[in-house]
Amino acid sequence: MLFEQQGSKFKPFCYYTTLILQVSQQVKFPREFVKFLHKAGIPLGSVLRRNRLFHLTGVSAISAPRYDATSRPQAMSDTPEHSNGVITTQCKYIRLRRIGLADLNNLPYIPSESHCKPRPVAFRIPKSVHVRTYPDYVILNRCTGSCTANQETQHCAVTAQDAINVKIFEIVGDQPYITNTVIYNHTACGCDCITKESDCDPQKQTWNENTCGCDCIASANSCAANQKLDDKKCVCKCNEAEKHCDHVHKVWDTTNCGCHCKAILQDHCAAQNQLINSTTCECNSVHA
Numbered sequence: 001m002l003f004e005q006q007g008s009k010f011k012p013f014c015y016y017t018t019l020i021l022q023v024s025q026q027v028k029f030p031r032e033f034v035k036f037l038h039k040a041g042i043p044l045g046s047v048l049r050r051n052r053l054f055h056l057t058g059v060s061a062i063s064a065p066r067y068d069a070t071s072r073p074q075a076m077s078d079t080p081e082h083s084n085g086v087i088t089t090q091c092k093y094i095r096l097r098r099i100g101l102a103d104l105n106n107l108p109y110i111p112s113e114s115h116c117k118p119r120p121v122a123f124r125i126p127k128s129v130h131v132r133t134y135p136d137y138v139i140l141n142r143c144t145g146s147c148t149a150n151q152e153t154q155h156c157a158v159t160a161q162d163a164i165n166v167k168i169f170e171i172v173g174d175q176p177y178i179t180n181t182v183i184y185n186h187t188a189c190g191c192d193c194i195t196k197e198s199d200c201d202p203q204k205q206t207w208n209e210n211t212c213g214c215d216c217i218a219s220a221n222s223c224a225a226n227q228k229l230d231d232k233k234c235v236c237k238c239n240e241a242e243k244h245c246d247h248v249h250k251v252w253d254t255t256n257c258g259c260h261c262k263a264i265l266q267d268h269c270a271a272q273n274q275l276i277n278s279t280t281c282e283c284n285s286v287h288a
Contacts, residue, residue, distance in 0.1 A: 032112060032113040032115075032148055033112075033113070035148070036113075036148060039149065113146055113148050114144075114145045114146055115145050115146060115148070116143060116144070116145035116146060116147055116156035116189050116190065116191055117143070117144075117145055117156075117189050118141035118142065118143055118186045118187060118188070118189055119141060119142060119143075119144050119145070120139050120140070120141055120142075121139070121140065121141075121142045121144070122137045122138075122139060123137060123138055123139070123140040123142065123183065124136065124137050125137065125138065125168060125181065125183070126181070127170070130172075131170055131171070131172050132170070132171040133168050133169065133170050133171075134168070134169040135168070138166070138183070140164075140183060140184075140185050140186070141185050141186045141187065142158075142186050143156045143157060143158045143186045143189035144156055145189070147191035149191075150191065150212065153193060153194060153195070153211065153212035153213065154191040154192060154193055154194060154212060155191070155192060155194050156189055156190075156191060156192075157189065157190060157191070157192035158186045158188070158189055159188045159189060159190045160186075160187045160188035161184045161185060161186050161187055161188075162184065162185045162187055163182050163183075163184055164182065164183050164184070164185055165180055165181075165182055166180070166181055166182075166183060167179070167180055167181075168180075168181050193209070193212035194212065195212055195213055195214065197209075199214065200214035201214070201234070204216060204217055204218070204233075204234040204235075205217060205234055214234075216229060216231060216234035217234065218234060218236075222236070223236035224236065224257070226238060226239055226240075226257045227239060227257060237254070238254060238257035239257070240257065242254070243259065245259035246259075247259065247281065249261055249262055249265055249281035250262065250281060260278070261276055261278065261281035262281070265281050268283065269283035269284075273286065274286060
């Protein structure tokens with residue numbers, strides 16, 4: 001249903017969007033979470049609705065703009081009267097009333113994203129079997145955290161580190177020793193591709209640093225009409241699934257995408273300088 005006012009049409013969606021803005025301002029979602037939803041193509045409103053963060057109890061009539069000598073036209077204002085300060089360009093003249101919000105104290109807590117950076121962790125000192133050491137663990141910075149924009153293709157990796165010489169007290173059997181060992185403290189981190197260029201098959205693929213993946217050298221146009229390109233293996237595959245061949249001498253041919261005479265029979269006919277009958281799989285004379 002459309003609300004009409006002085007020839008202009010306002011959809012209920014306009015009120016709905018305004019309400020979502022008001023609720024989201026009070027919930028205060030982390031900025032990274034909102035960006036994450038946007039990248040995933042999930043509207044914030046659907047998150048609010050799915051989790052029942054609010055309900056609707058009514059909406060007032062649309063406030064009409066006034067044109068008189070004592071006040072400027074309301075059309076020039078971004079926030080009309082009785083709007084409670086919540087308005088968007090598309091939602092002018094909307095006045096909210098009797099909005100039923102859920103108890104904000106019971107809203108779910110969504111923590112902020114832990115971005116990729118060096119963080120102190122307990123690092124276990126490398127040691128041989130049957131050797132006791134002191135200390136067993138030391139605190140070192142390690143690169144951990146999220147690469148929010150590309151979770152599926154990137155991970156947090158070290159880009160710079162410092163070598164630290166430490167003395168370790170070791171006990172081998174019943175003999176104590178003091179040894180020197182080198183451990184590394186991460187000082188800088190960055191988001192790096194999970195898949196590496198070395199993972200690409202140079203015969204079939206090229207490295208794409210923008211997508212952190214291996215692109216096929218061949219294109220879909222290189223496949224036959226009854227085939228499609230497998231983007232993972234970069235080979236042409238049949239459009240239809242493999243079928244059982246009723247003829248005893250035929251097997252499914254993934255190259256031609258159909259039932260064909262067995263290769264051993266084709267080789268047998270070729271060795272006798274004969275042609276194979278594609279229907280019966282029998283050898284026929286070339287001059288037959």
